Every structure is written in C-alpha cells, then in structure tokens.
Amino acid sequence: MDARPSTCGDTYMRDPVTVMAPERLGAMHQNRISFVRTLIRKMAQQKWHVTKHDWQLSPQGFGHVIYKLTTLNHIYHLVIFCDEIADEDRNDRVIAEKWDVTFALVYGDVDVDLLSCLRANVPLQEAGRNPNKVLVLARANKSVRVFEHLVSHLAKGQQPNAKELAEVGYILRTTAVYGNGKFGIADFGWLETNDDFNQSFSAQMCAVYILREFSLDWVHYLADQQGGDKAVSLDLGLQRYLGIGNATGLGMAPYLINHPCVVDKWLSSRESALTAVLNTGVTIDKLAPLQCLLDKAICHLDQIITINENQDSLNTSAINELHDLLSHLETLFLQSQTWSELVEYACKYSLETQEILLSCLMEIYPVLVDSYETKMNCDESLNLPSGKRIEDLLAVLKNSYRWAIETDFKQAENNYWFWYRSQDKEEPRLGVRGEEPGEDRELPLDIGRQANRLYHALLVCKPNMQLAEFLVVHPQYRAISRRVWTLGHKQMGEIQMNVLHKDSLPMHLLRCKLAVLGATKFDPRSARWVRVTFFQGAPLLNEIHDGEWLFPLLPSKTLNQVIAEGEAS
Numbered sequence: 001m002d003a004r005p006s007t008c009g010d011t012y013m014r015d016p017v018t019v020m021a022p023e024r025l026g027a028m029h030q031n032r033i034s035f036v037r038t039l040i041r042k043m044a045q046q047k048w049h050v051t052k053h054d055w056q057l058s059p060q061g062f063g064h065v066i067y068k069l070t071t072l073n074h075i076y077h078l079v080i081f082c083d084e085i086a087d088e089d090r091n092d093r094v095i096a097e098k099w100d101v102t103f104a105l106v107y108g109d110v111d112v113d114l115l116s117c118l119r120a121n122v123p124l125q126e127a128g129r130n131p132n133k134v135l136v137l138a139r140a141n142k143s144v145r146v147f148e149h150l151v152s153h154l155a156k157g158q159q160p161n162a163k164e165l166a167e168v169g170y171i172l173r174t175t176a177v178y179g180n181g182k183f184g185i186a187d188f189g190w191l192e193t194n195d196d197f198n199q200s201f202s203a204q205m206c207a208v209y210i211l212r213e214f215s216l217d218w219v220h221y222l223a224d225q226q227g228g229d230k231a232v233s234l235d236l237g238l239q240r241y242l243g244i245g246n247a248t249g250l251g252m253a254p255y256l257i258n259h260p261c262v263v264d265k266w267l268s269s270r271e272s273a274l275t276a277v278l279n280t281g282v283t284i285d286k287l288a289p290l291q292c293l294l295d296k297a298i299c300h301l302d303q304i305i306t307i308n309e310n311q312d313s314l315n316t317s318a319i320n321e322l323h324d325l326l327s328h329l330e331t332l333f334l335q336s337q338t339w340s341e342l343v344e345y346a347c348k349y350s351l352e353t354q355e356i357l358l359s360c361l362m363e364i365y366p367v368l369v370d371s372y373e374t375k376m377n378c379d380e381s382l383n384l385p386s387g388k389r390i391e392d393l394l395a396v397l398k399n400s401y402r403w404a405i406e407t408d409f410k411q412a413e414n415n416y417w418f419w420y421r422s423q424d425k426e427e428p429r430l431g432v433r434g435e436e437p438g439e440d441r442e443l444p445l446d447i448g449r450q451a452n453r454l455y456h457a458l459l460v461c462k463p464n465m466q467l468a469e470f471l472v473v474h475p476q477y478r479a480i481s482r483r484v485w486t487l488g489h490k491q492m493g494e495i496q497m498n499v500l501h502k503d504s505l506p507m508h509l510l511r512c513k514l515a516v517l518g519a520t521k522f523d524p525r526s527a528r529w530v531r532v533t534f535f536q537g538a539p540l541l542n543e544i545h546d547g548e549w550l551f552p553l554l555p556s557k558t559l560n561q562v563i564a565e566g567e568a569s
Helices: 035-045 112-127 144-155 162-168 202-230 236-241 250-258 260-278 284-303 309-335 339-346 351-363 366-375 390-400 447-459 467-473 475-488 506-517 559-568
Strands: 003-005 012-014 049-057 063-070 075-082 101-107 134-142 170-178 243-248 417-421 428-432 520-524 530-534
Touching: 012 260, 035 202, 035 366, 035 506, 049 202, 063 112, 063 202, 075 112, 075 202, 101 112, 101 202, 112 134, 134 144, 134 202, 144 162, 144 170, 144 202, 162 236, 170 202, 202 243, 202 530, 243 506, 250 260, 250 428, 250 506, 260 339, 260 351, 260 366, 260 475, 260 506, 284 309, 284 351, 309 339, 309 351, 309 520, 339 351, 390 447, 390 467, 390 475, 447 475, 467 475, 506 520, 506 530
Parallel strands: 170 243
Antiparallel strands: 003 012, 049 063, 063 075, 075 101, 101 134, 134 170, 243 530, 417 428, 520 530
C-alpha cells in the first residue's frame, strides 16, 4: 500500500496517486459516509416523520399523491404525479418527454394554487418552469416486468417470484433527479442555510427515499384494487430488498471534472475517515463483524445479475478473492498490529476486492468514521495568490500533475476523444477526433492536456519570473493555472485521468460519484451508461434506524429457497 505522511499528526494515509487513480475510483463501493447512509442516519437520529398526506389515484393508478415530511425544523411535501404513457414512450434516455412518474420535493405547504402550478410544470420536467419552493425535480419509469408481476401476484394473495425481483431490484427507476437551481427550482446556496438539507445531494436523496416508499404503496394500492379481499402485502423482507433504480450516462461524468474541489473534499474526507481506521490497532472483537460483512459482500456479488461480461468477471474474481481472504483472516488478525497491515496484505487482490474490504473496515468503526459525514461540503473557488513565480507553479505541477506532464499528447491515442454538448438536450457526448462532427465545439474537459501545455509553456520562462507577467502575455493559461495551484494544494487533488485517451473509461467517473452517493448493484449496460440501485436493503420508513445495511441481500432464506417458493406459487 502506498502511503505518505498525513498533513496532520504522525499517522499515514494513502498516496493521492493511489487514491485518485481512475481504475480504483471505478471500483468504489458504498460506505458509511455515502450520502444515502448519512441521510438515513440523520432521519433516524432526528426522528423525521413521513405521512401519506393526499392520495388521489384512479383505480388504474393514475393521478397524484402527496407525502408530508416533518423534520425538527421544517415541513416539506413530496408531490408525485402518475400518468398513463404508451410503452413506446417509456425511455430512460434524456431525449424522453414522457414518464410514468414525475415528482417534486417542495419546501412548506402545498395549497391548491401551488398544486395546480406543479401539475402544469412538473410532468414537463426540463420544459417546465417551477417555483423556487421546489427543492428537487425528478422523474422515474416503472420496471414494467417487476411492477406487473408484483401487482398480479399480490392481488391473488401470493408472494412474487423472488428471482424476478433479484434480477431487477426495484419497482421504479429514476432517469434524472435535478437540484441546485435547474429549471427555476431552489439552488444549493439556499439549501446551505437549511439545517435539514445543507449536505450535498441530501435533498435529492431524501426525495428518492420517499419515492421508494411510494413505489411500494403504489403496488399495494393496485393489488387491493384488483384483488379486493384476496390481496396481500408484500413480504417485509422483500420490501426492504427493493430499492429505487437509476440509469446514469455520460451526463454525470463532466460533473466530476467541473467540480474538482468538491471531488477532492469527498475523497479527502473518505480517506481521512479510512486513515483513522487503518491506524487503529487490530482487536479480536472485530473478527466476527468483519467476517460477517465479507460474507455479506460475497452473497451480494453472487446475487447481482448483469449482462456486462467484464463486470460479471470482476464480480466472480472478487467472490473468489474474498473467500481466500476469509480463509486467512484469523491468521491475519494474529499477525497484524494495525488495519493498514491487513490492507497491505489485500493489495494482492483485485481493486474490486480491495475496495470492498475498505468499505467493510469503515463499517465496523462508526465512532471513527461517522463524524466525517459533515465534512463533505467545500468552497469551490479556484485561487492563485499574488507574488508567485514560474518556479512555484512548476513545483506544483511536478508534485501533483506528473500523470499529466508525462503524457505525450502528440500521440494520437492520447487525443482520441473529444467531449461536446448535444444541441437538442444540452447533454455531454463523446466524439472521435478527426472522424466525427462537433470537434469545433469541444468542451474544456481536457485538464491533463491543459496542464501539460501549461507545464511546457512555463519551462521556457526564467524560473524567477513573476507568474503575473507570464499570464498577462499568455491569458489562455489563467484558468488552468488557478486550478493547478488550488488542486495542487488540496489533500487528494485532481482525478488523475486523461479523459481524451482512447482507452479512458467514463464509467470510472460514473462509478466514483454513484458510490459517493451510495449506489449499489452496479450493472454497466455499455461503456457509457450504468444501472444501479439506491436504498436497496435500507430500512422502511416505519422502521427507520441508523444501523448497518451495507451490501443488500435477498431476505434471510437462501436465494434458491426463495426462488423455489416463488416458482411454486
């Protein structure tokens, strides 16, 4: 394990070269300070209360529903519209214009006028304009197979086939969850002063969590409508197993490049929490909890069904490696003084396995880890102090951007892709340089190439020349100079990835952000988009707690038993 002295104290933490490598970021898993975990803990500790406030659905399940959220500080409402759409209109891509469900999280009460306004705008999504009392605007589609299977079985008084649920893992799948001022809704500046949602993405995650409850209420309602007295409720274990699906594509990747200070803060906080654990002495009382979590991880990976051969292979390798790790765990406990030594041993395994082990270690030390959940926000400004010289910026580049300055951008493979924004939906896209149109509208996401050009431009200057003089003559380097100086002085700094390289995988960026949010069940559908699940295994609203729900599993019965029962029904 690579390590370097921590910026505070005499402990050691992993090197940014290790932590910020794209392949490692692309193997991350949920942990205790992922945003969904932080939200559920806060809801449990502060006893947030959610009630079904208004239920105006037709017998076919169309209309609107309102849930009321009461916190220690405020009242909110999640307003959900359910519309009938044709199967051919059900599309997860951003070009879609109709959805099964559209919803908005609203600050305060919802009167008749506001409801009318929301009814007119929320189903339009990007084409609508909403009042700034709306904190979150989002939409979702049914997993038609799971939805109809659940309703038909529950209506007949039967439990569903668990295999149908295991293959999907959700009833509704969000395709966009907007916050931060888009389309007229409140921006994060407003939320920063809100005690309930002042953490990044917490309002969005809360809206999605309540939507999960609605998805269960919805199928129960329709089962009752169809089955009457015969209808039964879904097994509680299966209810907990179902989360909310999400389909994420290239649009998420530029966020991590355009918000480098945010990414540094997320990864630095996670690394600081992990460092606190790794420098702790190994004690035998942690053996059983760690064995339990590693066993859960094996079962979780075994239950994931993916059509992606590479991900399937990675999951299989991780299962085998985790079995191997478990077989040596008792010996490793006796031989290791601190957890860093055990993690050092695990470096012989794949990144997938290593990251699972790190999430498990963070899980068994809540006292050391949980306080870092409040350290995920940051000032995003990029600064370059006055009085700096050429040699000062060169030193930063050599120390923190070696991955960029050692890349030969004259090689075609290092300039293969260009990023641009689609005219129709204003979504980021990838094009092949020299072969596809749009290169003239290339987005400035080429941070590695910009840093490389800056470095070579500085090399021909006198080392003691004032940086201000250089930037007056070369204003095209102002932005990248501010970025290099700022990120070069951060704990983890920049993601060390040339996104123009022919073999670069945007999937690594998607996986990193989704893991920070708290997604599970990674199912890449191509190199450019992935399906995941949020809140799978999380407690239901009426039993909410701040305990462990890492690596969600089907209910306590074995998968085969549950499948057999489902098939027999």
